[in-house]
Ligand SMILES: O=C(O)CCC(=O)C(=O)O
């Protein structure tokens with residue numbers, strides 16, 4: 001099986017660094033904050049004029065850094081708080097209770113609980129120690145109440161409640177990206193996520209994830225010094241909406257290999273580009289690697305970190321290939337075999353659940 005780094009990471013870096021050196025820049029080092037209030041309201045009610053300067057700002061940020069914070073995005077943060085609260089209730093239950101909801105075979109069943117050590121995102125080092133647990137709601141329409149912990153009443157409803165708002169902002173971002181690339185049809189990306197308009201669609205392959213980076217006993221000697229909360233990886237699908245709490249530890253990799261902190265900003269959503277969007281855009285938008293480090297202070301103060309993520313992925317049967325001309329230095333994108341979105345998730349999930 002191809003590893004992620006063979007397929008995307010390494011070749012991507014070499015091409016990007018060559019290009020950056022040629023252009024005399026190694027990328028911007030800060031993650032911009034973008035105010036989405038000009039796009040307030042329902043996606044369907046927006047007209048072209050309102051996208052205005054936001055197209056350049058957001059597009060450029062995704063080109064240079066691969067990440068932006070968005071504020072005034074229209075997602076009700078009380079609903080996110082509610083999810084964090086319910087998730088905390090679930091994660092602090094006994095292992096026996098949580099394991100009742102474990103993915104039966106995580107390589108092919110993607111909905112449910114994953115405990116410590118079940119999934120590894122670190123592309124380079126599969127035997128790393130990644131200290132986290134999570135509950136995934138993947139393929140919404142296929143799972144009903146019984147697939148959610150009965151010990152946490154209202155858990156499924158809490159996800160369902162934020163989905164329309166997340167889709168609304170997701171569609172706005174996808175349209176912005178289409179406009180930045182000057183696509184003939186700037187709704188192409190929105191159309192490739194048909195579930196956003198029809199939530200009963202069986203092809204849905206987007207995913208909610210609640211993450212719990214459990215607290216460590218102060219100075220626990222069994223935790224190796226190179227342990228990490230979430231290993232270095234690039235996300236898999238189109239774009240990711242990340243709602244992190246205020247604890248911190250998330251870091252984003254610059255083109256020169258150094259890391260910058262994605263400091264939590266109250267009320268914001270941190271949005272990043274994922275691999276299929278990188279391919280679609282022939283590398284114009286960067287699926288930037290990131291990780292969650294254990295801060296030094298965490299080793300002594302015993303703090304949990306929580307995040308909630310909406311991974312926006314194309315419909316499972318969608319075939320992704322570049323829809324723009326490849327910029328100089330990025331011709332390698334044209335040589336890649338077009339990817340059926342579902343096959344891509346399948347391959348990456350098999351990789352994440354395989355220890356070697
Ligand atoms: O928890 C976070 O802040 C990031 C987690 C992450 O990058 C992921 O699960 O893909």
Ligand SMILES: [Fe+2]
Nearest residue numbers: 233234235290
């Ligand atoms: Fe990620």
